[in-house]
Amino acid sequence: xxxxxxxxxxxxxxxxxxxxxxxxxxxxxxxxxxxxxxxxxxxxxxxxxxxxxxxxxxxxxxxxxxxxxxxxxxxxxxxxxxxxxxxxxxxxxxxxxxxxxxxxxxxxxxxxxxxxxxxxxxxxxxxxxxxxxxxxxxxxx
Amino acid sequence: xxxxxxxxxxxxxxxxxxxxxxxxxxxxxxxxxxxxxxxxxxxxxxxxxxxxxxxxxxxxxxxxxxxxxxxxxxxxxxxxxxxxxxxxxxxxxxxxxxxxxxxxxxxxxxxxxxxxxxxxxxxxxxxxxxxxxxxxxxxxxxxxxxxxxxxxxxxxxxxxxxxxxxxxx
Numbered sequence: 001x002x003x004x005x006x007x008x009x010x011x012x013x014x015x016x017x018x019x020x021x022x023x024x025x026x027x028x029x030x031x032x033x034x035x036x037x038x039x040x041x042x043x044x045x046x047x048x049x050x051x052x053x054x055x056x057x058x059x060x061x062x063x064x065x066x067x068x069x070x071x072x073x074x075x076x077x078x079x080x081x082x083x084x085x086x087x088x089x090x091x092x093x094x095x096x097x098x099x100x101x102x103x104x105x106x107x108x109x110x111x112x113x114x115x116x117x118x119x120x121x122x123x124x125x126x127x128x129x130x131x132x133x134x135x136x137x138x139x140x141x
Numbered sequence: 142x143x144x145x146x147x148x149x150x151x152x153x154x155x156x157x158x159x160x161x162x163x164x165x166x167x168x169x170x171x172x173x174x175x176x177x178x179x180x181x182x183x184x185x186x187x188x189x190x191x192x193x194x195x196x197x198x199x200x201x202x203x204x205x206x207x208x209x210x211x212x213x214x215x216x217x218x219x220x221x222x223x224x225x226x227x228x229x230x231x232x233x234x235x236x237x238x239x240x241x242x243x244x245x246x247x248x249x250x251x252x253x254x255x256x257x258x259x260x261x262x263x264x265x266x267x268x269x270x271x272x273x274x275x276x277x278x279x280x281x282x283x284x285x286x287x288x289x290x291x292x293x294x295x296x297x298x299x300x301x302x303x304x305x306x307x308x309x310x
């Protein structure tokens with residue numbers, strides 16, 4: 001049973017451009033979500049400095065007591081990360097699917113300004129469909 | 142371990158869950174950020190000098206703890222971001238993984254932080270970290286000559302630790 005609590009998309013400078021919260025408790029206000037996103041951007045960069053071997057591309061999975069955080073960084077530097085229940089499977093493929101939706105409905109939208117907050121209805125609709133639990137199970141196949 | 146009676150610590154080292162694990166390095170910090178121990182087994186890349194490296198590691202962990210406490214989706218009442226959390230207060234992370242390494246973290250109620258950096262395919266090392274804490278208690282804390290807050294120089298601790306970490310492979 002996939003339970004996704006929230007999804008964040010950060011641009012390459014670390015600013016939050018999209019935030020979706022599906023959780024019931026523990027909701028954050030806008031300012032806090034902005035701070036958390038910037039903090040994650042910095043932590044992601046610092047983790048590359050502490051790598052014992054070459055070629056580190058940053059944190060992909062953070063495991064905490066009550067949640068897991070999966071992060072995907074695209075080639076231009078846009079980061080997609082999702083907060084979910086511990087042990088939720090197929091989060092990496094979900095993140096790659098969300099990246100596809102982002103390229104289709106956001107980047108190809110001629111009215112969308114790059115690096116700005118995302119306000120695309122089709123992206124929201126398709127995203128809601130993607131995070132429903134039966135859809136996530138399908139992606140696992 | 143026979144000197145102190147094996148039953149007083151954990152009965153036996155936990156069964157290694159890792160497959161092909163090669164430990165890269167290990168840090169032990171106290172609650173004030175003093176690096177009590179830094180051990181290196183396999184570290185081809187040194188980005189910063191040791192002091193900066195320890196400070197950066199401590200800072201990263203401090204901020205990540207603050208972040209996880211804030212992002213916790215279960216607890217409704219959370220402090221503000223950046224407020225120092227007491228050990229055990231708020232949700233804390235136990236590991237993170239990148240494409241080149243996995244970092245396992247454990248904080249005890251006394252504020253001692255144990256960090257083990259290993260191969261990314263390593264399994265859950267929480268039990269192993271607890272065992273290492275057991276070694277720390279036996280060989281370091283119970284040593285009457287050791288001053289708390291100073292770097293660890295105990296030969297027996299280093300040997301036991303080395304032996305245990307190599308056996309996780």
